[in-house]
Amino acid sequence: MQCECRAEIExxxxxxxxxxxxxxxxxxxxxxxxxxxxxxxxxxxxxFFIEYKGEVQVPKKSGGGMKKQKIDTRIAAKYCPFCGKVARPDEKEA
Known part of the structure; x- marks a missing residue:
C-alpha cells in the first residue's frame, strides 16, 4: 500500500x-x-486482499454422483479500503 493506514489502524x-x-x-x-x-x-x-470462499457441487470424474469442491481465491484491492489511495507503488520508486 502507498499509505500508512494499516499501521495507524492497527x-x-x-x-x-x-x-x-x-x-x-x-x-x-x-x-x-x-x-x-x-x-x-x-x-x-x-x-489488501479480499477473500472469496465457497463451495460448489461438481460431477465426479468417474461418473455418477456429485462431489463438493471448495472455491478459495483472493482479489487484490486496487485502493486502500481506509483512505482510498492507489494500492500500487509509485512508478518513480519502481
Whole structure:
C-alpha cells in the first residue's frame, strides 16, 4: 500500500482493545487480516486482499454422483479500503 493506514489502524485498535483488557494482561498479539505480499514489477508490495470462499457441487470424474469442491481465491484491492489511495507503488520508486 502507498499509505500508512494499516499501521495507524492497527495502533488505534490496539489502544482501544487494551483499555478493555484486565490489568496485567500479557502477550498481546493481533494484526489486521487480509494483507499479503505480491510483486509489482520488480518491487515487493503488501496489498489488501479480499477473500472469496465457497463451495460448489461438481460431477465426479468417474461418473455418477456429485462431489463438493471448495472455491478459495483472493482479489487484490486496487485502493486502500481506509483512505482510498492507489494500492500500487509509485512508478518513480519502481
Amino acid at each position: 495502533t488505534a485498535i490496539r489502544d482501544h482493545v487494551e483499555k478493555t483488557l484486565p490489568e496485567g494482561f500479557q502477550d498481546y498479539d493481533a494484526k489486521l487480516q487480509g494483507y499479503g505480499f505480491a510483486l509489482s514489477g520488480s518491487q515487493l508490495t503488501a496489498p
